[in-house]
Amino acid sequence: MNLEELKIKLSSILDEDEIKYNEPMKNHTSFKVGGPCDILVIPKTKEKLILTLKEVYAANVPYFIMGKGSNLIVKDGGFRGVILKLTGLDYILIRDNKVIAGGGASLSNTAREALTNSLKGMEFASGIPGTVGGAVAMNAGAYGGEIKDIIEWAECIDQNLKLVKLSKEELDLSYRHSKVHDDNLVVVEACFNLEKGNYDEIKAYMEDLNRRRIDKQPLNYPSAGSTFKRPPGYFAGKLIEDSGLKGYRCGGAMVSEKHAGFVINYDNATARDVLDVIKHVQKTVYEKFGVTLETEVKIIGEE
Ligand SMILES: Cc1cc2nc3c(=O)[nH]c(=O)nc-3n(C[C@H](O)[C@H](O)[C@H](O)COP(=O)(O)OP(=O)(O)OC[C@H]3O[C@@H](n4cnc5c(N)ncnc54)[C@H](O)[C@@H]3O)c2cc1C
Structure with missing residues (x-):
């Protein structure tokens, strides 16, 4: 089944306000970055969620489950497939x-x-x-x-x-x-x-x-909280600060001056800007301390 057929199936299960097409994911992530998702479903009930998943599995298209997108980067090219956002199940x-x-x-x-x-x-x-x-x-x-x-x-x-x-x-x-x-x-x-x-x-x-x-914490800028996991025996923020990376910028993304563990969207960043900062931080910290920083934030989508 192609996406167009899936859209027809889903529109018979879901109300109009539970389904969006080509939806910019920057409107759904705390980082405020991310290109369009083909189909974004925000079901209001468990039953509708299950019916949606059934159709998505049958169509065999890529899908992703999200909550508030507070630990999520969607790349600038967006997501080909279906994202199911669960914020309708909020009792x-x-x-x-x-x-x-x-x-x-x-x-x-x-x-x-x-x-x-x-x-x-x-x-x-x-x-x-x-x-x-x-x-x-x-x-x-x-x-x-x-x-x-x-x-x-x-x-x-x-x-x-x-x-x-x-x-x-x-x-x-x-x-x-x-x-x-x-x-x-x-x-x-x-x-x-x-x-x-x-x-x-x-x-x-x-x-x-x-x-x-x-x-x-730099709570007045969009971010996903701590960008990196705590590596065993270290603190990510301290390693980044000791690498002299506070304030390091690529485009509109920056290592926070207030807390080096946070990459922030300082000024209309793209996902590319954020990912470039992340890559540079990982490379520099590895070169300086031999420690691999793994991202805590989940990264999906295409360039
Ligand atoms: C300012 C700021 C401060 C933060 N501080 C903290 C902190 O102190 N401690 C901390 O742990 N985190 C912190 N975070 C990160 C984030 O809030 C947490 O990781 C949070 O649990 C993510 O929830 P979410 O609903 O936004 O998930 P999303 O970002 O939408 O998704 C994150 C992951 O969870 C999966 N997921 C989401 N919902 C479901 C579901 N219903 N079923 C299955 N999988 C699901 C997604 O597939 C994805 O892999 C912070 C973030 C920000 C922006």
Whole structure:
């Protein structure tokens, strides 16, 4: 099946506002870079997501799952195929000490809902700008906490389009890694097991962490957070700073002066600019320290 046939099939499943054609991905990534995607689907329900995936698998076209695009670079040539953006699955429910959220729910809203219900343990997540599904896939973490510490299970769609509920152990979470990526799963819901706490203490801790972020991170420029993974035994930001790369620029992209671990979109950067900065940083740090910096940010699409 070609893309035109797939478009017809999908338009019979989805409402008009759930499907976009030739959509510039710079409008859907926190880096604000990225060319057009042939078909962008933002389904409002799990059922529509499954029906869409069924058609996409049958058509045998390339596809990609995304949340808020806060850890994503789409190249300037865009993406040939279908991107499924899960932000329509954004419900958040409280059941005693547990928070159950849709895969597309904002992680920070989920942490705030935990606060409203005086549930502690999710404070670390309140400043991470992705979705619940993206956070599970990446085992997102900050300030000594990570998704692995609080998750009880995640419901996922597997490659056979079956809904499977994976326990914390089955998710095989480690530093910025999970089974979600290994097995091409789609996270549609997750349950976090928290503890009853004191509202004011939880709020004060969240505010403290968010102040620390504002102090240390270049939050007034588009970026994808830490561009590189932490190499064993080192800190990426320190290696980059010690290589004299703070402020290094290619076009509109730059190594942040405030935090060398962040590449930022300083001035209308293209994806090419960002990737050129990344490549130069990797090369320089390797030459100086013999350390390979792997990107934490996911890179898709064509030049
Ligand atoms: C200013 C800033 C600060 C940040 N700080 C942190 C931080 O402190 N700690 C941290 O860990 N990260 C941080 N990040 C990075 C990012 O927010 C996290 O990695 C986040 O978990 C990504 O979620 P997302 O929904 O945006 O995923 P996306 O960027 O859309 O996707 C990232 C990856 O997850 C996969 N994915 C997304 N949703 C799903 C799903 N439902 N099912 C299966 N796979 C999925 C995608 O396929 C992709 O491989 C920061 C980013 C920014 C811009």
